[in-house]
Amino acid sequence: MERDDIIEYSLDAHHSEEAGAQARKTIWKVTGLLTLITIIEVALGAIIKQGSPSWPIVKVSFILLTLVKAGYIVMSFMHLGQERKSLKYVLLVPYAIFILYLIFILLTEGSAVGAALESYGV
């Protein structure tokens, strides 16, 4: 049996100094972006409290910003963006299907149970 980890599949297992410098620049740019997004989230949370009328907008924006952060971490830091399309799809599509279904069922069943508890008591 040939050892799999000695064979190099990925053609970007090695890169030169210049390519390295480019890669590092991208890394720092993404870091700055993630930090900025986190600062915005914390500032929003600190300024607009839960009682206020604009809270639902803030809540939705938290979730959207988190998805953006997650996207950058997966695509850039985990290098999934540089992998083959087939690998990207094999990983992301089943996950997206499962999670979207889970969220749908959470909202549906959660509100149904909530309504039932309101009408019939705990």
Place this chain on the structure above:
Amino acid sequence: MAGQASKQIDTKTLWGGKVSPFSSSYGKLMMWFFLVSDALTFGGLLVSYGFTRFNVQDAWPIGEETFNSLPFLGHGYPLIYVALMTFILIVSSVTMVLAVEAGHRMDRKGVTKWMIATIIGGAFFVGSQAWEWSHFIHGSEFGKVELADGSQAIVKGHFGELESFTVTQAGNHHKVGDEITEDLMHQYQHAIEKGHIENNIIQLHDGSLAKINKAKDEHMELIVKKDGGEFKVGQKIEGKNAEEMYYEAVNSGEANRIVYGANLNQNEYGPQQYGQFFFFITGFHGFHVFSGVIFNFIILLGVLKGTYHKRGHYEMVEKTGLYWHFVDLVWVFVFTFFYLV
């Protein structure tokens, strides 16, 4: 980028055997598959958290009110510590990417440097999470009070300091007239939990009775979090009324009228499920961070030994990096859904 070249292989060669169809080694592919399954586990946990929160009738705690302390600096810093923890974990993810990049250039010193930074960041996160747990379990000075009508309220305000206990009736250890000045808060809270305070007289561990000398509380405000016979969720009680109702519970002689901190059964912040989800989700995540730190350390030893340099590539660092990024990714979601929203 060199990665683009691997996309130009024609499909017949790609799927014809003897090469990986995904241009990825077995180890890396399996790590990705594991991460997808673990992500589904965490996804399931967060969804069940959402479901519970959706159908709990009582008020759910507000993140910035519950988590507002800094180590050594006390309270008044809403969500600052958890934001710092998030920042440190993201930075440790960045140092990990830099370690992988250094590995791509076979720069052993660079890999070592960045991996050490990653380990330190991870260790800081685990330590911080441990502090958060201990602070959560310990609770606040006022605790959560069950009012006479059965409703439950959290308390805001400044707790007047306990000055001393003056023994009025001797017990096994203390004599009449003894002034106790040590460990007051601990004994006070214990006595309240057991219902051992009546008319401002506390029954101490050794059976003696003592008068409580305590400074006045300031700006006391009760916020109802659970419906009772008279008070409903969201109601606020201030001033003299608040003090009267709170101390009615303190002096009632009934056990468990006031809950401090958190344990596996109840917590002072909100419904039972709040504490349970807090411990489970952050604990499960913290366990992943901890194991990640251990893995990083083991791989660091391999880097120092020169194993990967001899092998010709630093893919092991990349695989460990994938796990570490996953841990960071999960935290980003836990932070949003547990602390922010």
